[in-house]
Amino acid sequence: MKRVGKQTWLFDEGVYIQAAAAAVGPLEADGPLGKYFDICYRDLYCGEKTWELAERRLMREAVGRCLQKAGVSAEEVDLFLAGDLLNQQATSNYVARELPIPFLCLFGACSTSMQTLAAAAALVAGGLADRALTATSSHNATAERQFRYPTELGVQKPKTATFTVTGAGAALIGRTPGRWRIRAATIGKVIDAGLTNPLDMGAAMAPAAADTIEQHFRDLGASPSDYDLIVTGDLSRVGSVIVRELLAEAGYDVSEMYNDCGLMIYRPDQKVFAGGSGCACSAVVTYGYLLHELARGAFRRLFVVATGALLSQTMVQQKQSIPAIAHGVVIEAAGQEPDGPRSGGM
Amino acid sequence: MGLRTDYLREVKAFQPSPPYAANAGKAFLVGGALCALAQWLANWYGGTFATSALEAHLWASIVMAGLAIGLTAVGKYDDISQFAGAGATMLLTGLANALASAAIEHRSEGWMAGVGGQMLKAGGAAIIYGVIAAYVLGLFWP
Numbered sequence: 146m147k148r149v150g151k152q153t154w155l156f157d158e159g160v161y162i163q164a165a166a167a168a169v170g171p172l173e174a175d176g177p178l179g180k181y182f183d184i185c186y187r188d189l190y191c192g193e194k195t196w197e198l199a200e201r202r203l204m205r206e207a208v209g210r211c212l213q214k215a216g217v218s219a220e221e222v223d224l225f226l227a228g229d230l231l232n233q234q235a236t237s238n239y240v241a242r243e244l245p246i247p248f249l250c251l252f253g254a255c256s257t258s259m260q261t262l263a264a265a266a267a268l269v270a271g272g273l274a275d276r277a278l279t280a281t282s283s284h285n286a287t288a289e290r291q292f293r294y295p296t297e298l299g300v301q302k303p304k305t306a307t308f309t310v311t312g313a314g315a316a317l318i319g320r321t322p323g324r325w326r327i328r329a330a331t332i333g334k335v336i337d338a339g340l341t342n343p344l345d346m347g348a349a350m351a352p353a354a355a356d357t358i359e360q361h362f363r364d365l366g367a368s369p370s371d372y373d374l375i376v377t378g379d380l381s382r383v384g385s386v387i388v389r390e391l392l393a394e395a396g397y398d399v400s401e402m403y404n405d406c407g408l409m410i411y412r413p414d415q416k417v418f419a420g421g422s423g424c425a426c427s428a429v430v431t432y433g434y435l436l437h438e439l440a441r442g443a444f445r446r447l448f449v450v451a452t453g454a455l456l457s458q459t460m461v462q463q464k465q466s467i468p469a470i471a472h473g474v475v476i477e478a479a480g481q482e483p484d485g486p487r488s489g490g491m
Numbered sequence: 492m493g494l495r496t497d498y499l500r501e502v503k504a505f506q507p508s509p510p511y512a513a514n515a516g517k518a519f520l521v522g523g524a525l526c527a528l529a530q531w532l533a534n535w536y537g538g539t540f541a542t543s544a545l546e547a548h549l550w551a552s553i554v555m556a557g558l559a560i561g562l563t564a565v566g567k568y569d570d571i572s573q574f575a576g577a578g579a580t581m582l583l584t585g586l587a588n589a590l591a592s593a594a595i596e597h598r599s600e601g602w603m604a605g606v607g608g609q610m611l612k613a614g615g616a617a618i619i620y621g622v623i624a625a626y627v628l629g630l631f632w633p
Contacts, residue, residue: 195599295596297563298613299572299579299588301514304507338498348502387494387505394493 146270150364152357153331160266161323161479162316163276164215167433168207169425170285170311176411181433182312183210189286189311197235200284203313203425204229204240207432208280211315222246222317223274226265228257229282229424230309231291236282246278255379256333256453257281258314258428259472263330265318266474275319282313283423292343292458305345307381307422310410314428322479324440329475331364333357335455337468343461346454346469347384347407347419353469354380354452355391361448361473362397369399373444376435377471378427378451379407381420406430427451431476439478446477514576521571522578529555529583552583559584563591589614 149155166183174185184206186192191199204227212219225246227237234250241248253260261279268274288309289296318327336353354377362368369375369392380388385405392399406427407420431449438444450473461467494501533544533551541547562568568588572579579585593613597605611618 197599290596295592295613297566297569297588297592297595299563299569299585299592301573301576301580303509338502340499340502345506348506352498383506387502390505391494394495 146267149329150360152333152360153329153364154263154267155329155365156266156270156327158270159320159322160270160327161319161321162325162327162436162476163217163319163321163323164211165314165316165325165432165436166207166210166214167314167429168203168210168312169429169433170203172285172415172417173310173312173410173421173429176415178410178430178434181437182429183207183433189284196284196286196290197231200229200231200236200282200287200311200313201239203284203311204236204280204282204315205243207282207313207315208240208244208278211278211280211317215317217276217317219244219246222276222278224249224265224268224277225280226251226261226277227280228252228261230254230288237280240280253451253470253472254453254455255283255422255424255426256451256470256472257424258378258431259330259449259451259474260453262316262318262327262474263332263472265316266327266330269318269320277318278315279318280313280315281424281428283309283311283425285309285311285423288423292456302418303344304418305342305347305381305383306418307346307379307407307420308411308417309423310379310407310421310426310429311423312425312429314425314432316432324479325436326477326479327474328446328477329361329365331357331361331473333360333471333473335468335470337466339466341461341464341466343454343456343458343467345383346422346456346467347379347381348387349384349467350452350454350469350471351380351384351387351391354378354384354388354450354471355395357450357471357473358388358392358399358448359395359397369397369402372402372446372448372475374435375399375403375448376409376427376430376450377403377405377407378449378453379420379422380405380452381407381418381422383419384452409434436476439476442478444478446475448473448475517574518576518578520578521575522582525555525578525582525584555582555584556587559587560591563588564595568592586614586617589617
């Protein structure tokens, strides 16, 4: 493991995703990626009494299924890294309460999926853990009521608004060679473009995504064509166009291999405004669909850039702008790695 | 010129602007229809059991608010608001929806801290400033 350039970690010793799992709610199960998710619930309550308990259940089930797929018991995991959107990270802390694993709680808003994956890969590569488990979750109703309004309140939302994904994703990282190799991670800086509208987070997060992607290319001497897919977390219809334009202005044409998890998870006719968002958006698309596509050989190298709007309701009410962050992780199909960029040594 | 030179200004080209004319039309039609329904109810009550115009109007208000609460409970009022915008939020039915939605939302935290404590969180400002505005108007409008 070494640092390359300013913000990129390169894992040359072999760090692998041993297994991953995704649990989702009804709208996601009904979406175009529905068949790739391990666990699908037919209603938002997921058989629980409250939405918060439903979200916890989603994370618990994703973690359980992930460990089951890896054939590893919780006792054999050295570290658990998780985060979510609820105040005090309630979902993660309460799921960790049930696990006999040392726990680090991380908050990166919707960038948490790749934040935990990058941190887990570094800790495993550095020998501080043999196996590390990561998880993240979000729930449409818990996020709505915490960050916005009561779910049944009649408010006309603009087309720029996003729709929080209900789901949870978990991944187990280790050194045993597996199907997916974590090759590099680029840790993002907090970027605040000055936007203040919490119903247009795609535009608020796009500069952070562009910054991390550009930094990644610079650090590794890489170019967009080194990747089969560069995918952002939840920029949606508005932000995904902006990030492409920002990268084009910097001289990087990503139009051939760019997509956004928030656009992939729902069908165009599903009523989700500009697209999906939330911690679970990038987590379930990556751990459910993208890993499946890597394993079957449709892609060889992905760059997943999870984007987070570091939104605080109090700060927004005090007319403060919305800071944003993006963390990227390069995942490759193990055993069939493409030729790397020249100077990065990837 | 580009996004990198002045993001706040240039990004506006990427943000879809609300369809103001269509929104105003929908608000007028739905808001107008709801008001017409309330007026019809008031007239009907006035012609049947209500002993005064005030009583007829109060009954019409109660029925309209009840209707909005019912639609909120079955999860339909927010869909109407998404379509009609101000045509559904600015009416008495919008206030009923604000109180009912918050009450339903916080039932999970119990009757006191949840329903009681949080019920006014969405509609409280409308009530406070509504009462103040009514008082000020009452000073000049006997």
